[in-house]
Amino acid sequence: MEHATNVEQVIKRFPKAGRDSLIPILQAVQEEQGYLSEDAVVRISRHLKIPTSKVYGVATFYNQFRFQPKGKYHVVVCRGTACHVKGSAKVLDMVTKALKIEPGKTTRDKMFSLEVVACMGACGLAPVVNLNGEFYAKVTPMKLHRIIEECRTKERGNG
Amino acid sequence: MSTFTIEANGQKLEAKKGETILSTLKRANIKVPTLCHIEGLPPAGACRMCVVEVEGSPNLVPSCSFPVAEGMKIKTNSPQVIHTRRTIIELLLANHPDDCLYCVRGGNCDLQSLARNHGVQVRRFRGARNRRDKDISGPSIQREPDKCILCGKCVRICEEIQGVSAIDFLQRGSKSVVGTAFDKGLNVSSCINCGQCIVVCPTGALHERSNVDDVLRALNDPESFVVVQHAPAVSVTIAEEFGMKPGADMDGKMVAALRRIGFKRVFDTSFTADLTIMEEGSELAHRVATGGVLPMMTSCSPGWIKFVETFYPEFTPNLSTCKSPQQMMGAIVKTYFAQREGLDPKKIVSISIMPCTAKKFEASRPEMGRDYTQDVDYVLTTRELADLFRIAGLDPATMEPEAPDTPFGERSSAGKLFGATGGVMEAAVRSVHFLLTGKELEELKIEDFRGMKGSKELHVKVGDLNVGAVVVSSLGQARRLLDEIKAGGRKDIHFIEVMTCPGGCINGGGQPIGTDIEAVKARMKALYQIDRDAPLRVSHRNKWVQRLYDEFLGKPLGEKSHQLLHTHYHKRDVMV
Ligand code: SF4
Numbered sequence: 001m002e003h004a005t006n007v008e009q010v011i012k013r014f015p016k017a018g019r020d021s022l023i024p025i026l027q028a029v030q031e032e033q034g035y036l037s038e039d040a041v042v043r044i045s046r047h048l049k050i051p052t053s054k055v056y057g058v059a060t061f062y063n064q065f066r067f068q069p070k071g072k073y074h075v076v077v078c079r080g081t082a083c084h085v086k087g088s089a090k091v092l093d094m095v096t097k098a099l100k101i102e103p104g105k106t107t108r109d110k111m112f113s114l115e116v117v118a119c120m121g122a123c124g125l126a127p128v129v130n131l132n133g134e135f136y137a138k139v140t141p142m143k144l145h146r147i148i149e150e151c152r153t154k155e156r157g158n159g
Numbered sequence: 160m161s162t163f164t165i166e167a168n169g170q171k172l173e174a175k176k177g178e179t180i181l182s183t184l185k186r187a188n189i190k191v192p193t194l195c196h197i198e199g200l201p202p203a204g205a206c207r208m209c210v211v212e213v214e215g216s217p218n219l220v221p222s223c224s225f226p227v228a229e230g231m232k233i234k235t236n237s238p239q240v241i242h243t244r245r246t247i248i249e250l251l252l253a254n255h256p257d258d259c260l261y262c263v264r265g266g267n268c269d270l271q272s273l274a275r276n277h278g279v280q281v282r283r284f285r286g287a288r289n290r291r292d293k294d295i296s297g298p299s300i301q302r303e304p305d306k307c308i309l310c311g312k313c314v315r316i317c318e319e320i321q322g323v324s325a326i327d328f329l330q331r332g333s334k335s336v337v338g339t340a341f342d343k344g345l346n347v348s349s350c351i352n353c354g355q356c357i358v359v360c361p362t363g364a365l366h367e368r369s370n371v372d373d374v375l376r377a378l379n380d381p382e383s384f385v386v387v388q389h390a391p392a393v394s395v396t397i398a399e400e401f402g403m404k405p406g407a408d409m410d411g412k413m414v415a416a417l418r419r420i421g422f423k424r425v426f427d428t429s430f431t432a433d434l435t436i437m438e439e440g441s442e443l444a445h446r447v448a449t450g451g452v453l454p455m456m457t458s459c460s461p462g463w464i465k466f467v468e469t470f471y472p473e474f475t476p477n478l479s480t481c482k483s484p485q486q487m488m489g490a491i492v493k494t495y496f497a498q499r500e501g502l503d504p505k506k507i508v509s510i511s512i513m514p515c516t517a518k519k520f521e522a523s524r525p526e527m528g529r530d531y532t533q534d535v536d537y538v539l540t541t542r543e544l545a546d547l548f549r550i551a552g553l554d555p556a557t558m559e560p561e562a563p564d565t566p567f568g569e570r571s572s573a574g575k576l577f578g579a580t581g582g583v584m585e586a587a588v589r590s591v592h593f594l595l596t597g598k599e600l601e602e603l604k605i606e607d608f609r610g611m612k613g614s615k616e617l618h619v620k621v622g623d624l625n626v627g628a629v630v631v632s633s634l635g636q637a638r639r640l641l642d643e644i645k646a647g648g649r650k651d652i653h654f655i656e657v658m659t660c661p662g663g664c665i666n667g668g669g670q671p672i673g674t675d676i677e678a679v680k681a682r683m684k685a686l687y688q689i690d691r692d693a694p695l696r697v698s699h700r701n702k703w704v705q706r707l708y709d710e711f712l713g714k715p716l717g718e719k720s721h722q723l724l725h726t727h728y729h730k731r732d733v734m735v
Pocket residue numbers: 255256257258259260262263264265266268269270271306362363364
């Protein structure tokens with residue numbers, strides 16, 4: 001319910017919104033909630049009088065929107081040109097296999113979530129991965145695997 | 160309108176200014192294949208299947224969207240055109256599951272026949288086979304997205320004709336799919352089960368939930384007493400499934416074929432259409448006399464009912480509480496008929512044959528039955544009936560016509576008119592006039608309610624009352640009307656007939672695949688012909704309906720009617 005009120009408050013910032021405000025509203029709601037919940041999409045579509053299928057269709061067209069809350073560990077893999085040249089495809093491939101999720105998704109235990117971005121503007125450090133705000137430079141599949149394992153060990157310790 | 164001459168394949172054609180190349184060619188019976196084009200809707204230009212060569216133009220042009228120009232010289236079958244078409248087909252097949260043998264549309268698929276007609280025999284482009292989960296959640300409609308070629312027709316029909324927008328394009332690029340909000344099952348979407356998306360789909364990506372096997376099982380169960388009813392639109396359509404010209408009425412032949420298959424009784428849904436008129440007409444008269452909720456809206460089209468429950472719940476009190484003719488038949492078969500024949504209602508399996516996919520949903524509504532039995536057990540579409548005939552090796556055209564069974568075989572032609580838009584209204588006006596004034600209408604045929612127009616209306620003098628009657632077909636039309644009423648307009652209307660599918664049941668989502676408007680018109684004409692020639696043309700003079708009231712129901716809107724023939728509606732919480 002807390003979420004719901006937040007969404008309503010965000011929507012209220014766009015009182016005379018029409019179809020062309022769809023993207024800004026989606027961005028604002030994701031900013032607030034961290035993702036676009038079903039409830040949020042329904043509220044947005046009601047506000048803009050656009051069918052939910054359309055709102056969802058538009059939102060899935062762009063990589064920036066996610067539909068599950070972030071995990072405790074949020075992994076962002078850069079797929080910009082520099083990172084690509086330095087082998088980010090392999091890094092991404094490893095992490096999707098290790099976490100068993102596609103970009104944009106969150107693991108069932110809500111521990112990890114994965115995101116892919118076009119460029120983080122840290123090309124000198126390519127390939128770059130960001131974990132909960134912390135940058136990791138010159139990441140190899142092996143290195144990232146170790147980082148993920150460290151997180152898991154820490155969690156097991158906590159549990 | 161100004162016309163001029165163009166040339167296609169060396170042949171001179173008359174073209175109208177402003178129309179597309181495709182329209183001109185079509186009139187001249189020159190065929191150009193299309194995949195994404197829907198007759199009557201603005202061109203989408205998505206598939207490029209319809210390209211033609213225009214002299215002087217450097218590139219091929221899509222004929223579905225390109226306007227004709229004076230003196231234009233077109234080639235529809237030049238080597239370049241054929242090569243392009245073939246390449247498009249080959250690209251579409253690159254990730255396609257080649258499942259034709261196991262596919263509902265095998266033998267009746269645009270993609271398959273295009274490939275065959277263009278001599279595509281090897282897989283030139285090899286992509287990873289599409290693998291996407293089927294959506295079998297819907298009560299009426301099932302989706303197989305891996306057979307989808309993204310032509311977008313379903314999306315546009317759902318939005319532009321039906322005003323529902325249950326589905327749309329999701330994701331992008333190579334991940335593009337057609338799906339619902341959050342890619343959930345159709346059963347929890349705003350889909351109203353009309354099946355209009357199925358009839359426009361060029362492939363097997365959309366089809367009805369089949370009940371053919373359930374029916375075969377029932378027919379082979381010695382414990383079951385299997386009865387069948389058929390809707391008004393089916394007998395004027397089924398001929399087309401067996402290669403005959405549209406517009407033939409095969410009523411008697413179809414009855415004979417149904418008996419051969421093993422149905423113990425063959426009833427006519429038009430009988431309960433007459434019954435519906437008695438109940439609904441009385442309900443209207445009652446609402447007018449007692450200041451009840453008006454305008455009253457018809458309730459025989461289950462897609463429309465779910466539409467109101469989903470998008471306009473504030474109008475549920477306007478819906479007539481009458482069950483549809485299908486459900487009324489189901490209810491009296493398992494009560495009156497069972498008693499009459501000394502049968503255990505639980506042993507009766509009640510089948511209905513409908514031009515409609517939403518009827519499957521309707522039959523499964525929890526309100527529709529009693530004592531843990533459903534009014535109607537299985538619904539087959541016209542297409543499934545054709546499948547059933549083919550399985551049984553029957554060609555109805557070769558049968559000697561037979562009469563339907565008593566007690567629910569007799570019908571007025573007013574009941575038969577239920578199959579076309581305006582037909583319920585025409586039947587209702589004939590009977591309401593009699594019920595309120597004691598006199599028959601002088602002219603039974605009411606021209607204003609006839610024809611394919613999406614919205615029709617007439618003010619009819621019934622006694623002292625000037626009844627405002629409006630008829631709409633397609634939910635896009637219904638939406639416009641409801642919005643007008645919501646905004647406080649149209650206080651002059653008393654009664655509204657809504658059919659979910661454009662043109663009515665004759666163009667239902669369970670009818671033959673394809674959108675041949677001429678075929679739909681021929682079916683409509685066949686219904687009008689039946690009405691013109693019928694000895695009994697008004698519902699209130701149906702002897703067996705009267706007998707049903709005398710022996711069992713009592714009177715219209717009486718207690719028994721209330722229990723068996725009426726229902727209620729509720730707001731639906733789905734993602735709209
Ligand atoms: S959709 Fe058409 S081409 Fe594809 S498997 Fe079915 S019949 Fe074959």
